[in-house]
Amino acid sequence: MISLLGRAFKLTGGYIALPIDAAGITPTPVSFAGSGGWSEVIASTADEYMLCGVGWGLAVGSSTGRESEIEVGVGGSGSEVTVAAVSTSFATSANSCENMSWFTFPYKVAAGSRIAVRIKQNLSAAARNPQDIKVIVCKTSELVPL
Amino acid sequence: MRTIVGEYCLPDKAAGIAPSVPTNSSYGNPTWVELVASTPEDLLVVGVQFRGNGGSVLGQNVLCLATGGSGSETQISVLSIGSNQTNGSMYERNYTFPFGIFVAAGTRLSIAYRASSTSANLNRPTNVKLQVVSVASILPS
Numbered sequence: 463m464i465s466l467l468g469r470a471f472k473l474t475g476g477y478i479a480l481p482i483d484a485a486g487i488t489p490t491p492v493s494f495a496g497s498g499g500w501s502e503v504i505a506s507t508a509d510e511y512m513l514c515g516v517g518w519g520l521a522v523g524s525s526t527g528r529e530s531e532i533e534v535g536v537g538g539s540g541s542e543v544t545v546a547a548v549s550t551s552f553a554t555s556a557n558s559c560e561n562m563s564w565f566t567f568p569y570k571v572a573a574g575s576r577i578a579v580r581i582k583q584n585l586s587a588a589a590r591n592p593q594d595i596k597v598i599v600c601k602t603s604e605l606v607p608l
Numbered sequence: 609m610r611t612i613v614g615e616y617c618l619p620d621k622a623a624g625i626a627p628s629v630p631t632n633s634s635y636g637n638p639t640w641v642e643l644v645a646s647t648p649e650d651l652l653v654v655g656v657q658f659r660g661n662g663g664s665v666l667g668q669n670v671l672c673l674a675t676g677g678s679g680s681e682t683q684i685s686v687l688s689i690g691s692n693q694t695n696g697s698m699y700e701r702n703y704t705f706p707f708g709i710f711v712a713a714g715t716r717l718s719i720a721y722r723a724s725s726t727s728a729n730l731n732r733p734t735n736v737k738l739q740v741v742s743v744a745s746i747l748p749s
Binding site for chain 1: 707
């Protein structure tokens with residue numbers, strides 16, 4: 463079923479990393495039970511997009527293991543709604559490298575939307591967290607049936 | 609959907625491609641390196657594979673795909689994004705895209721980085737290969 467959906471379309475354009483040609487976003491983490499903590503990725507999307515994935519790095523710091531979720535939200539400042547979340551977990555400093563998660567089911571984001579990201583995690587110490595977050599999108603207008 | 613031939617890699621049965629050292633530290637001016645001179649058939653690029661180069665300079669990178677002849681490449685897609693903060697920390701990656709990127713037969717494909725550093729030793733992906741599938745081999749079920 464998963465492959466059927468994803469492979470029913472082809473992309474005549476390509477994928478776009480937001481923010482475009484700029485450094486990734488590093489929000490200040492909040493606890494799993496916390497609220498807020500959103501950092502803007504883009505103030506207004508130029509087209510209707512499919513949210514297809516997230517990429518990040520891990521900061522160097524404490525060697526204490528940690529589990530985090532990176533959330534992608536859509537909406538104005540203070541009223542963001544989570545539309546996707548990915549999990550990342552590490553144990554040692556040797557894990558401080560890049561990673562990505564490509565979604566099986568992309569999420570449609572209307573043109574003119576504000577996109578933000580935040581980090582939720584199981585420890586409060588701000589030492590080694592996900593950082594340099596970017597989101598991957600494609601234009602829905604460039605998706606055509608196979 | 610299914611394929612009657614199966615997915616394969618580009619370059620096909622050959623080593624992956626090492627992109628050039630970035631020449632701009634603000635994610636601009638990518639230096640394209642040919643991945644394949646001419647695609648053998650209409651393809652969908654459905655994934656990418658690479659490993660880390662073991663570099664000691666830390667920073668962010670965006671691996672990009674372009675079409676077009678040498679000197680006139682046009683970026684068509686981002687393939688991966690990342691940030692490395694520990695020397696040589698990066699290892700093998702294999703990503704599958706939700707939608708295959710259509711590339712017509714006879715197309716020259718190139719790859720390049722957009723990065724936060726111009727260091728030759730930037731810790732970044734290398735030995736890049738694409739996972740592709742023949743459009744003609746795809747059947748409804």
